[in-house]
Amino acid sequence: MTSHIEESPIINSDIEHDVTSSRRNLVEDEFVEETTGWIKCRTVLGIMGFLGFAVVYAMRVNLSVAIVAMVNSTTPQTNSSLDVCPAPIPTNTSTPTRPGDFNWSVQQQGIVLGSFFYGYVLTQVPGGRIAELCGGKLVYGLGIFFTAVFTILSPIAAYTDFSFFIAVRALAGLSEGVTYPAMHAMLAKWIPPLERSKFAAYVYAGSNIGTVITLPISGWLCTLEFAGGWPLCFYIFGGLGIVWFIGWLFFVYDSPQKHPRICPKEIEYITRSIGPAQEDKPAMSIPWCKFLTCVPLWAILIAQCGQAWVFYTQFTELPSYMNNILHFDIVSNARLSALPYLTAWIGGILLCIFADWLLAKGWISRLNSMKLWNTVSAFVPAFGLLGIAWAGCDRVSVMLLLSLTSAFGGAAYAGNQMNHIDLSPQFAGTMYGITNAASNICGFLAPYVVGHIINADQQTLGQWREVFYLAAAIDLGTNLFYLFFASTEEQDWSRPDNDDMTASAPVESILFPES
Template sequence: METNSNAIQSSEWGLRNGSVSAYLNQEKRHSLPSPPALHSNDLVISDVITVRTKPKSGDASGSYASGTGGQRLPDAGEGCYVPLRLVLLVLAFLGCAVAYLLRFSISVAIIAMVNTATAANNTSISNGACPAAINASRNTQQSKGGGEYNWTLQEQGIILGTFFWGYVITKCVGGRIAEVVGGRLTVGVTLGLCGVMSLLCPLAAEWHPLALAAARLVMGLLQGPVLPAVYGIIARWARPQERATMVLISFAGCGVGSMMGLGLSGLVVENLGWRWVFYGGGIISLFWTPFWFLLVRNSPAQHPFISTKERQLLSVVHVQPKRRVPWSRLLRCRTIYILILAEFAGTWVQTFTSNQAPTFLTEQVGMDPGTSETLMTVTPGLAAFAFIVSGWLSDFLYRREILSKLGIRRLMYGSGVMMVLGSSVGIIFAGCNQTWVFALFVTLAVGFIGQPSSYQMTPMDIAPNYSATIMGISGLGQLGAFVAPIVNARLIPQHHGWDIVIMVTCVLFVVVGGLYIFGVTAEEQEWNLYEEVEDCCEEDVTQGQDPFKPDN
């Protein structure tokens, strides 16, 4: 009885005095299986290549993976080896690219699908438009579209918008779904089914415009969990000093997919017809899916092909999604609401730079449509490059201990705020100077990309075990994609309406940036260990064992 009493008192003292992390670290050292050590006859060529020489007598070299019936698997260290982290990165990058290709390619295809007549008028030319824009509007001749369908503008708007209605709904819960059923299954199934739906889109379009809208709604519902699920997988595969790099390389695929959807889709329409925009996206998605299921696992411990060397490298990662969420503590965390606001502000800026920018550039500045299309195609590629650079720089500063983790997040968000502020003010003062507007617009579009290397890394900072859930919750900020067009539509007809739109966008981003910089934290929250502490303490106390006493 004295032992049990001491165990209970020790457990209660540890939880009261904030020693949870120390306790769990001690438990992990004694309860988790240690990664196999390299033998003296293992010649390590580099961090990623290991050559196994003649094994010792009686040495059962090789790996044994769960689910293999105890059969020996060939050790990935025997000969040349590609690290599985790299394989995961490539497939995650391609998966994000496929997702955004399926998302945005319809924006180009629908132009060729619809048979419309457009007359030149000045209804979309705002007060204060540049002379080049006014002249271009006056000289525009009536044109007749060659599409097959006589859809109204309202029907086209519904078709284009339903995807995002579904996306917002499932992104909020997608992170939790991925943590419960597994990110690998979530990403593979959703993108695979998205490919099937893309193949069905031409058939739906022939039936009725609302049928196509319904197909796009289903695709949005399917894609919502993709990014949180990818995020959760990387949290279990990335060492602390390489998290930002791995996350942002994966998410850079979004920019490449956008560039393909907006740029290459036009070439597909010209050479093969609009149906092949949907067929091509669906085929690419279905081609990618089996490679994802074959080569990706939720964690290193589950992968049958992992090498001894890589297993040792990843032994420092102790991220394990939990089935129970401490909702009351999570929802009292101030940082969660700052992340939602950051997502809202970023989405608002992206709505302007992606959806409304072509109208601004042609109808306000008077830029040639070809130049505008080139800018809109190149910008996502530059954004993808900025993703990768910002992730690498974040990890570099962390590895070299130049800045604290919180300092890095503040620096990245702050640099993005300064670029957005400077370029927004510059665009207003540039007026009708198309060269300056072009350069400043690129700066604006790339500037807010500094945001992901800050706020999108915060869930891994504060609660890596619930990182996918938190990222999904931050998806509430995607409502900015619905609010921004409504607000901007009311502002544009005003005198110098586009200037007001740009300033509202800039002020919102700067204000939210201040809230993030001064209000966020990068410290791991105590509720990150909620389930693990409760399970360990309850089991040990019930069995009459001291939970702080290591196993022999």
């Protein structure tokens, strides 16, 4: 799709002057803003959003560890001569293993691990649209609040009935499904274009930190005798979600224009960078047919599906792999499972800072930047999985590969994750809801497929290699589609007045037109 801006002879003739003056104005505006006030209001949004994702992922990931303690017999080892890793010789100092409370098969465990996503995918699009129309504050906040309530109810449901437990986990997913699209809608209103990759890395990295903290704590809680051990994973993190919700109500607002304590310099800077407030623009109905025929949107959706398959294969199945194949005890299992998320957090922030720096220097166009970092976030983890498939029983190599490759997975924040806002700031939340719903189908599809690849009676290295090969192939293939069809041009149907494109174009579209 060719940009109207690029076709303008006025802009083409004066592009060097526009780039220089625009950059100078942005730097001057940012300098003025930095000298006013103690802390910027969008920084508060970032901190609270970060903590929100940390809490919400704590409530999501705890089951991956708790299920190891919940299930009475995960994998009976019947024949040590098969393609399996030798179990370590137990010592007198080993932590005694308490029998689990439930006799669930491997297929049932796959259903349990995927049940959260049955509801999660249903509220993505409604959550994004409601956030666009009514503001993201309550949508995001209430989503986490009700996730916390259902998390607290999870142990009670598990003891009551298997189906009831599945329903409660699905309701928790239904509540959490609004969080990502709601936050995306808020970022479209709050964050200037040249800060988006870096800011998104900070906010969404809360999911990695929540996982890093939760996995070892959950492993330790499962060893306690108090309250049965594993139910504490749900009670404690659910309680933290309710506490966070109270703080969110007091400190965050839907848009800069609605914030009662925002510095005038900050609101002026945001308005000049983004454009008029969304409330000041004409209301537009959702162009569903345009969404269906928008190839760049399909490129984002397919890329996210590939990365989600890799993520959820690791997210839901890694603790089971480390328990049944590498034979880590539950405490070591939980601690080591957290390492890839720690490196993903650090790597994601550093890579996105570097990506924004390259954009600010004008050394790469926004489109090429997104394609580059999306490729990094797909290729490195995919080849890392192939390495893990052949590392076999070498525990050190497996953990090093997981940790190193996960560091590059965070580059997705500078890749496709913020691409929706480029295509249509008006409908960024709705579009993110569509792509996130599609990608999170992998949240229950990946465990389901893994459950059918893995033999219930005897897990082997060969079976797990098939799991890793499949994930790598999907990730690499979907990235190729993104490379061919991605775009950063605002779509014609995004604007209420298509003839006024030059006047309303985002600053970065002028600074870095597609080549």
